[in-house]
Amino acid sequence: MKLLEVQNLKMYYQTSQGYVKAVDDISFQVEKGETVGLVGESGCGKTSVAISILRLLPSNGRILGGRILFKGEDLLEKEEAKMRKLRWQSISIIFQAAMNALNPVYRVGEQIAEAIRVHQALGRREVKERVRELYQLVGMDPCRGRDYPHQYSGGMKQRAIIAMALACNPELVIADEPTTALDVIVQDQIMEELSKLQRQLGMAMIYISHDISILAETCNRMGIMYAGKLIEYGETASLFREPLHPYTQSLLASYPNLKGEKRKLSSIQGEPPGLIHPPPGCRFHPRCSRKKTICEKEEPGYRKIEDNHWAACHLLS
Numbered sequence: 001m002k003l004l005e006v007q008n009l010k011m012y013y014q015t016s017q018g019y020v021k022a023v024d025d026i027s028f029q030v031e032k033g034e035t036v037g038l039v040g041e042s043g044c045g046k047t048s049v050a051i052s053i054l055r056l057l058p059s060n061g062r063i064l065g066g067r068i069l070f071k072g073e074d075l076l077e078k079e080e081a082k083m084r085k086l087r088w089q090s091i092s093i094i095f096q097a098a099m100n101a102l103n104p105v106y107r108v109g110e111q112i113a114e115a116i117r118v119h120q121a122l123g124r125r126e127v128k129e130r131v132r133e134l135y136q137l138v139g140m141d142p143c144r145g146r147d148y149p150h151q152y153s154g155g156m157k158q159r160a161i162i163a164m165a166l167a168c169n170p171e172l173v174i175a176d177e178p179t180t181a182l183d184v185i186v187q188d189q190i191m192e193e194l195s196k197l198q199r200q201l202g203m204a205m206i207y208i209s210h211d212i213s214i215l216a217e218t219c220n221r222m223g224i225m226y227a228g229k230l231i232e233y234g235e236t237a238s239l240f241r242e243p244l245h246p247y248t249q250s251l252l253a254s255y256p257n258l259k260g261e262k263r264k265l266s267s268i269q270g271e272p273p274g275l276i277h278p279p280p281g282c283r284f285h286p287r288c289s290r291k292k293t294i295c296e297k298e299e300p301g302y303r304k305i306e307d308n309h310w311a312a313c314h315l316l317s
Contacts, residue, residue: 002069003204004030004053004172009066011052018276022048025066026230027302028223030172035198035205037215037236039251040225041272046208047096049225050174053206054093055083070172089119092165094175099157102149108160109135109145115167134163138193155186159193166197173198174206179214191218213255216240221308224248227283228275230302234309244311247284282314290315 011023022045030036038046051057053068055075068075070091075083095101103111109131116127135142138159149157158178165173175194179187195218198205209215215222215236222239224232224247232245243249250268257263270287273279279286285295294314302312 001032002029003032003071004206005067005069006049006053007067007069009049009052009068010064011048011057012062012064013048013058014060014062015276019062021228021275021278023052024228024275024278026223026225026228027066028230028233030204030206031220032171033198033202033204034220035207035218037207037209037219037222038225039209039212039215039222042210043272043275044225045228046210046225047176048228050093050176050206050208053174054087054091055080056087056093085119088115088165088170089168090170091172091174092168092170094158094161094165094173094178096176096178096180099149099154101161102157104149107146107148108152109142112145112160112164112167115164119168130167134167137166137197138163154182155190158182158186158190162190162194162197166201169201170203172204172206174208176208177210179209187214194218212251224251227273227278229283229312231284231313232309232311234311238306238309244305244309244316245284245313246288246290246315248311282312 006029007027008025009023010025012019012021026049028036038049040046052063053075063076102108112134113127113131116122116130122130131145132142135145140156140159152160162178178194179190182190191214207215207219219236221234222236223230224245226247232239232243232248239248240252243252253266254268256265268287273283273286281297282295282300285291288295292314300312300314302310304310305316
């Protein structure tokens with residue numbers, strides 16, 4: 001059953017030089033209880049998708065088209081008061097860089113408790129007990145709720161943000177690079193914790209990362225973003241087994257395969273384009289070694305190539 005459906009979403013940032021086309025006509029869906037990953041280089045629009053879903057746009061952010069359906073209701077048509085009730089209660093977010101997401105002058109436990117008090121009609125004792133449960137859920141001693149953020153390590157801060165995101169038992173959690181700035185050991189612990197919590201609580205998740213290898217272990221389906229576009233989308237196993245878009249193929253070629261044959265890693269030449277004036281046609285064509293003339297002139301259509309696998313590339317015509 002569809003929990004979230006994003007249809008032809010366009011979200012631009014208004015600047016003095018023009019509109020930055022951060023999210024430009026993308027569509028995907030999330031089923032109940034599944035994990036969908038969004039991956040791509042920095043600046044491709046992944047976080048912009050997340051804040052569009054929650055309507056947490058900065059002052060210069062503009063949603064110029066599309067629909068965001070949550071349980072059949074368009075979030076873009078809801079009044080701000082209704083959206084405020086829906087955030088944390090039904091959809092929550094694990095912010096990137098937890099060290100910046102916590103208020104340094106409030107105890108961490110009190111910050112988690114605030115989210116519960118705002119959205120749920122619980123008494124003081126019930127809120128306190130719920131905070132204890134959340135600390136235990138993410139593998140931390142509840143006594144640490146009396147500490148301030150500066151007394152936490154990076155991994156502990158990230159666990160606290162996860163606890164806050166789970167405080168009201170949401171149906172959908174958006175995890176925006178939750179392991180950024182953590183060492184690989186703590187990254188693995190956090191990812192294992194998130195996967196366990198998802199199975200335990202039955203929630204759906206959108207996992208955002210620039211590391212395609214992390215998503216391989218956690219996501220049912222995955223979308224590849226490039227320059228504000230969703231260029232490939234499908235089941236994770238299918239996408240890794242047979243990547244269709246040259247950009248996806250290049251991403252996979254840049255990561256080592258620990259189980260397969262040893263091979264020389266390759267890098268993607270050049271840089272992503274500016275999104276105020278993106279290149280015509282396929283936005284990847286300036287970096288694509290297989291481009292045709294049509295790639296420089298016409299934007300490829302986003303179409304179904306096989307069951308549960310979509311891509312936008314002229315080479316597939």
